[in-house]
């Protein structure tokens with residue numbers, strides 16, 4: 473018998489305010505056409521005053537619990553991936569725990585920027601297969617609109633706010649790649665690339681800071697490393713790209729998504745794409761795309777799903793799971 477961490481619920485939350493590309497034409501020297509053609513992004517959601525990463529995350533968590541037909545009292549742990557927590561501490565995860573009225577178990581944040589959800593899923597899986605928790609809420613939530621430099625046209629047009637969540641539960645499997653649940657994961661980081669994607673503030677500066685990025689450099693690393701990590705986790709699961717039903721990539725740029733699919737030898741009909749509607753929501757992008765893909769009937773029970781992401785650090789990784 474093998475313990476597997478199986479997805480039993482998924483949900484998401486997006487702030488009400490939608491900002492179309494055209495609105496940026498009034499803020500910086502850009503155009504809807506440039507943003508669409510270089511990134512694939514058409515619009516993004518922006519958190520309202522008073523909305524925070526933890527409030528977005530709590531809404532997504534409620535949706536995932538409702539999808540699973542479970543209550544917060546039945547959850548053992550909350551792992552929340554974010555690089556835009558409400559405060560330096562406590563963790564946004566404990567704030568979600570409080571919002572859900574959950575007074576038992578444990579909650580903590582994971583910070584691996586845009587790769588955060590893949591890191592959080594891998595951590596939750598490790599806790600479930602080693603018996604430390606039976607039911608874990610894994611959340612990706614971000615308010616990148618608060619760390620964007622709204623005067624920098626090379627970055628401000630690319631990001632958005634939102635949250636997504638999965639409920640993972642321990643179930644028995646056979647130990648084969650036909651099992652439901654997380655089958656393999658692959659995590660990587662390389663701190664030498666700090667300066668191509670970072671926020672120029674934090675405890676050491678006494679400011680929140682703004683996101684800074686050398687987009688062309690990040691792009692160059694992304695396609696290569698994403699295809700590599702997807703192949704590595706497939707290999708660990710004893711599977712190949714031909715077995716994939718859906719790739720659910722981090723949604724940063726349609727050209728990165730297309731380039732990675734091509735490297736894996738997959739057509740775009742096997743890729744869940746939400747970047748046009750959400751922009752880059754960092755750690756929230758994968759659970760948001762999983763939730764949208766599930767809601768619109770793309771991802772079905774038994775489907776083999778590969779998620780992959782890369783972000784600041786650089787940090788990157790992938791997870792292979794059977795829904």
Ligand SMILES: CC(C)(COP(=O)(O)OP(=O)(O)OC[C@H]1O[C@@H](n2cnc3c(N)ncnc32)[C@H](O)[C@@H]1OP(=O)(O)O)[C@@H](O)C(=O)NCCC(=O)NCCS
Pocket residue numbers: 501502503506507510511586625626627629685686687688689690691724725728752782783784
């Ligand atoms: C940012 C990104 C969309 C830029 O696309 P690109 O094709 O690489 O474009 P470049 O950076 O080469 O810029 C081309 C030109 O467009 C200009 N430009 C940049 N942003 C612009 C904007 N919003 N509107 C109009 N022009 C813009 C640049 O200044 C540059 O002009 P120049 O040639 O006169 O210097 C792309 O590099 C990218 O997506 N990178 C990865 C970013 C990412 O996903 N990061 C998150 C990972 S988690």
